[in-house]
Amino acid sequence: FTMMSLLLFSHSAMAETVVGFAQVGSESGWRTNFSNDMRDEATRRGITLKFADSQQQQANQIRAVRTFIAMRVDAIVVAPVVETGWTPILRQAQRSNIPVIILDRNIRADEDLYLTRIASDFVEEGVKAAEWLVDNVQGECRVVELQGTVGSTAAIDRGTGFNRVIDAHDRISIVRSQTAEFTRNRGKEVMENFLRAEDPRSICALWAHNDEMALGAIQAIREAGLRPGQDIRIISVDGIPDYFLAMANGVANVTVELDPHLGAPTYDVIQRYLSGDTDIPKLIRTTGDVFTQATAEEEYQRRTQ
Numbered sequence: 001f002t003m004m005s006l007l008l009f010s011h012s013a014m015a016e017t018v019v020g021f022a023q024v025g026s027e028s029g030w031r032t033n034f035s036n037d038m039r040d041e042a043t044r045r046g047i048t049l050k051f052a053d054s055q056q057q058q059a060n061q062i063r064a065v066r067t068f069i070a071m072r073v074d075a076i077v078v079a080p081v082v083e084t085g086w087t088p089i090l091r092q093a094q095r096s097n098i099p100v101i102i103l104d105r106n107i108r109a110d111e112d113l114y115l116t117r118i119a120s121d122f123v124e125e126g127v128k129a130a131e132w133l134v135d136n137v138q139g140e141c142r143v144v145e146l147q148g149t150v151g152s153t154a155a156i157d158r159g160t161g162f163n164r165v166i167d168a169h170d171r172i173s174i175v176r177s178q179t180a181e182f183t184r185n186r187g188k189e190v191m192e193n194f195l196r197a198e199d200p201r202s203i204c205a206l207w208a209h210n211d212e213m214a215l216g217a218i219q220a221i222r223e224a225g226l227r228p229g230q231d232i233r234i235i236s237v238d239g240i241p242d243y244f245l246a247m248a249n250g251v252a253n254v255t256v257e258l259d260p261h262l263g264a265p266t267y268d269v270i271q272r273y274l275s276g277d278t279d280i281p282k283l284i285r286t287t288g289d290v291f292t293q294a295t296a297e298e299e300y301q302r303r304t305q
């Protein structure tokens with residue numbers, strides 16, 4: 001043993017775990033809850049978290065990952081903005097022997113390039129949202145759709161699931177569809193456009209790929225003199241407290257919950273891997289239930305107290 005190797009040995013045995021996290025941004029309440037959970041759980045476990053808010057730009061995420069590699073962090077977590085374009089930077093991480101965990105949205109890349117992915121089934125969320133519509137709204141129904149970020153798994157798969165269900169029902173059709181980038185402001189603006197482009201009274205339901213856009217759209221519907229939740233049914237995904245409040249107030253109808261508590265399963269996997277466990281599944285699923293006005297008040301209280 002040289003002095004140097006002794007020093008290195010004692011460092012790796014004692015050093016605390018450092019994790020780099022390239023987050024999408026702070027476009028929605030759900031995302032903010034997820035970021036806070038990642039920070040809180042890291043603190044609880046004595047893990048140092050290097051957090052990068054990528055402002056919905058993949059280029060920023062790739063730059064953050066490159067920095068994490070240069071810092072020689074113990075693990076890298078990516079919540080990808082879009083699905084494509086990840087292979088080169090993940091190859092770099094692999095060459096540096098740094099494990100990568102994919103959270104939430106998916107990527108199109110070789111499975112060998114990451115350790116595991118922790119996420120819900122977004123197709124299933126779209127299916128559940130559409131099934132609520134099929135079961136609760138009678139007769140012809142003209143739907144307007146606010147899509148999430150173009151190229152993101154959450155938008156692609158939720159759209160796929162919803163369409164799969166309504167395609168079997170001739171009475172239900174999507175008459176307008178546009179992205180509002182998962183944000184409340186854009187949700188309001190795009191809904192205003194929909195209400196101008198269509199006869200507002202002919203719109204039966206809004207299908208929004210997240211609560212944040214739905215909340216913006218609810219505002220637009222009110223300003224147009226219609227009753228959200230009644231004249232236009234509001235269907236969405238995430239289950240953030242503000243949306244539970246909207247359901248309790250009768251201005252929104254249904255949401256499919258998405259669990260923002262991804263910190264514990266993420267650090268579990270990282271700690272297992274770093275202690276030598278090689279038996280880690282490629283996909284770890286989180287699940288969520290459908291919530292309606294029926295339990296909205298109590299669910300709101302539970303989530304905010």
Ligand code: GYE
Nearest residue numbers: 028030031105154182210
């Ligand atoms: O539904 C939305 C967000 O990727 C599943 O991204 C996520 C989505 C979530 O900002 O609110």
